[in-house]
Amino acid sequence: MSIAPTKAKLKPWKLYLDGKWQDARSGRTFTTINPATEEPLCECAAAGAEDVDLAVRAARQAFAEGPWPRMAAADRGAALLKVAQLIEKHRDEIAELETLNQGKPIGDSSRVDVPLTAACFRYYAGFADKLEGRTIPVRGPYLAYTLREPIGVIAAIVPWNYPLLLATYKVAPALAAGNAVILKPASQTPLTALRLGEIIEEAGLPPGIFQVITGSGRECGQAIVEHAGIDKIALTGSTETGRHVMQSAAKNLTKLELELGGKSPNIVFADADLEEAAKGATIGIFLNKGEICTAGSRLFVETKVKDQLLEKLVGRAKKLRQGDPLDPQTRLGPQVSKEHRESILRYVETGKKEGASLVLGGGVPPELPRGWFVQPTIFDGVANEMTIAQEEIFGPVLAVIPFESFDDVLRQANQSQFGLAAGVWTRDIKKAHRAARALQAGTVWVNTYNLFDPTAPYGGFKKSGFGRELGSAGIEEYTQLKSVWIDLS
Ligand code: NAD
Numbered sequence: 001m002s003i004a005p006t007k008a009k010l011k012p013w014k015l016y017l018d019g020k021w022q023d024a025r026s027g028r029t030f031t032t033i034n035p036a037t038e039e040p041l042c043e044c045a046a047a048g049a050e051d052v053d054l055a056v057r058a059a060r061q062a063f064a065e066g067p068w069p070r071m072a073a074a075d076r077g078a079a080l081l082k083v084a085q086l087i088e089k090h091r092d093e094i095a096e097l098e099t100l101n102q103g104k105p106i107g108d109s110s111r112v113d114v115p116l117t118a119a120c121f122r123y124y125a126g127f128a129d130k131l132e133g134r135t136i137p138v139r140g141p142y143l144a145y146t147l148r149e150p151i152g153v154i155a156a157i158v159p160w161n162y163p164l165l166l167a168t169y170k171v172a173p174a175l176a177a178g179n180a181v182i183l184k185p186a187s188q189t190p191l192t193a194l195r196l197g198e199i200i201e202e203a204g205l206p207p208g209i210f211q212v213i214t215g216s217g218r219e220c221g222q223a224i225v226e227h228a229g230i231d232k233i234a235l236t237g238s239t240e241t242g243r244h245v246m247q248s249a250a251k252n253l254t255k256l257e258l259e260l261g262g263k264s265p266n267i268v269f270a271d272a273d274l275e276e277a278a279k280g281a282t283i284g285i286f287l288n289k290g291e292i293c294t295a296g297s298r299l300f301v302e303t304k305v306k307d308q309l310l311e312k313l314v315g316r317a318k319k320l321r322q323g324d325p326l327d328p329q330t331r332l333g334p335q336v337s338k339e340h341r342e343s344i345l346r347y348v349e350t351g352k353k354e355g356a357s358l359v360l361g362g363g364v365p366p367e368l369p370r371g372w373f374v375q376p377t378i379f380d381g382v383a384n385e386m387t388i389a390q391e392e393i394f395g396p397v398l399a400v401i402p403f404e405s406f407d408d409v410l411r412q413a414n415q416s417q418f419g420l421a422a423g424v425w426t427r428d429i430k431k432a433h434r435a436a437r438a439l440q441a442g443t444v445w446v447n448t449y450n451l452f453d454p455t456a457p458y459g460g461f462k463k464s465g466f467g468r469e470l471g472s473a474g475i476e477e478y479t480q481l482k483s484v485w486i487d488l489s
Contacts, residue, residue: 010042010100013190015051015214016197018058019207025050030215032190035103035334036325036371044190047215049223052182055211056229059153059180062208069150069178077128080176082203084121087114094195098164099325101191103333103372104288106326116452117168120470123454124172127475131177141489148479150178151255152231155224157217157245158193159237160186160336161291161394166259167193169458170234173475175210182230183212184221188336190214217241228252232478235259236293238392239417239463257467257477259293260460261392262420265413266296266449267403267435270305272425276447278312281398284423284449286320286376289332290396291340293464294421296449298382298389300409303402310380310400314360317376322365334371335395341372344395348377351388356399357381384412392418406431414440419461423449442468 012029014021028046033039045051063069068076087094094117095109104113133146156170167183174181185193190212197212213220217237225233225248232255235245239260249256266284268277284296301309325333335341341364348362361375374395382389382399389399403409413422422441426432436444442459445451452458457471467477 009040010097010191012043013045013194013214015045015047015055016194016201016210016212017051017055018211019201024048024215025054030187032101032188033337034100035336038338038370038372041100041191044194044214047213047220049219051213051215052220052223052227055182055213056153056227058208059182059211060229062206063150063152063180066206066208068180068206068209073129073131073178076176076178077125079203079205080121080125080128080172083200084118084125086199086202087118087121090199091115091118094164094192096326097195098192099333101189102160102163103325103336105330105333107328107330108288113162113165116454117165120165120168120454121172124176124475127173127472128176131475131479133481136483138485141487143486143488145484147482147484148177148476149482151478151480152179153229154179154181154478155230155233156181156183157221157224157233157235157237158183158185160189161288161293163189164192164196166236167196169236169469169474171196171210173469174234174478175205177475177478179478180209181211182224183210184224185212185214187214187216222248225249225254226251230254232257234467234477242465258460258465259467259469260463260465261394261418262293262295262460262464263298263390263392263416263418264294264296264421264423264441265298265300265416265439266423267300267409267413267425268302268305268309269424269426269428269431270302271427272447273427274305274309274312277425278309278316280423280425280447280449281309281313282316282320285398286317286332286396287450289335289374291336291394292450294443294450295394296421296423297393297397297399298384298413298416299398299400300403300413301400302409303404306400306402310359310378314378317360317378320376322373322375323368332373332376332396334373336372338372340394341374344374344393344397347388347391347393347395347397351379351382351386351397351399354386354388355381356386356388361396384415390416406434410435410438414438417463420464421445
């Protein structure tokens with residue numbers, strides 16, 4: 001079986017700058033590819049430093065003089081509610097665009113990415129008029145209180161795995177709090193970010209308050225993070241990019257929030273419901289073909305149930321239908337790019353060389369020669385020190401690591417540079433809570449995995465980043481606190 005070329009040539013896209021759709025000043029464009037067919041989808045404008053500068057000027061003006069930060073917070077909320085409604089109205093079309101560009105199964109785009117995006121805009125639309133200061137009981141005859149104010153011009157730089165949803169985690173709270181936002185999607189997956197530009201335009205937000213500029217990380221991204229007119233950079237990306245962006249931001253002391261990589265432990269104790277644990281482990285590693293920062297890529301299994309669990313897991317993985325992501329039956333789509341597939345396959349070779357035993361997959365599915373597919377892959381007998389247990393692969397590759405005791409698994413689980421998420425499977429409530437406390441991770445799921453909601457804060461410990469997205473913490477990150485003192489004597 002191979003996927004027939006779609007010939008789905010989409011319209012070319014410009015930059016959304018200062019409320020207008022404009023070509024890059026250089027006139028340059030780049031081609032966006034469909035990872036399932038390897039065919040070009042459309043041309044997008046390739047922004048450079050000059051375009052970034054124009055965007056920053058427009059954003060500064062919109063923030064300093066425009067109505068958005070000054071209007072009643074409830075009116076900002078009403079405008080963002082309209083954005084949520086427009087996303088819901090165009091749900092199917094947006095889901096299809098995401099799938100064509102990212103390769104994720106249409107069932108995921110339409111049941112996860114797009115509804116969660118709308119829910120996130122709705123949640124922060126409601127939050128706009130609930131950001132409050134406090135009165136402070138200072139010593140002396142004074143009234144002291146705090147104001148929560150927007151920060152200014154926010155640069156939101158996002159990756160290619162959940163292009164629209166991860167953009168929204170930043171854009172919705174930042175706008176609700178009254179900031180101006182410049183969004184830069186990953187060069188592999190710019191299309192739904194640009195579509196969001198059209199939707200926000202239709203919702204009637206003032207020019208310059210939301211802009212979308214597309215281009216490479218090296219040129220367009222770098223120009224953004226070096227620009228002195230940006231007040232805060234919010235980046236989701238790899239730990240390597242985070243390190244680089246932090247160095248660049250240091251020059252202007254630009255505020256920074258980083259959501260970076262992960263290598264999350266998913267721990268199955270012998271007393272767990274093994275059928276549920278196998279299901280959770282499958283979702284943990286194969287959701288979004290492993291291109292998810294919270295992937296449960298290290299599966300720790302208590303030795304006495306390991307073979308039993310592995311058998312269930314392999315059975316489930318073999319049943320995952322791989323193929324055309326536009327087919328509603330598909331569970332595993334192609335990886336996002338040729339380079340990324342090569343990187344995943346290199347990790348598979350490293351796993352074999354370091355002595356892990358390959359029990360499933362490990363290559364390109366022979367029946368899918370076109371499109372950047374990788375078979376669902378499971379390694380058994382992995383040691384936590386091996387490269388495939390320490391480095392983020394970001395693909396459908398699972399490392400199964402046996403353990404003997406609670407203390408042993410907690411020590412190994414925390415032996416990682418990352419700390420984004422973790423899973424625990426057990427019927428023992430005390431063990432579950434003890435593990436949740438001991439795990440060094442921003443999110444811990446017990447008897448479930450990979451759940452997200454706009455209300456629940458999310459972010460990393462250790463080298464998985466700093467700052468929190470979603471929930472009330474997620475909007476506070478886009479505000480700054482001001483103390484006001486009044487003499488009452
Ligand atoms: P990436 O780091 O390559 O790119 C992320 C974004 O940064 C892109 O828009 C890219 O163009 C831009 N960029 C790259 N170099 C830049 C530079 N020098 N200056 C400014 N911008 C630059 O990441 P990716 O490959 O798109 O995504 C995968 C990574 O993202 C994984 O490591 C994954 O764990 C991480 N991720 C983290 C989270 C989280 O919430 N913690 C969520 C999803 C993905």
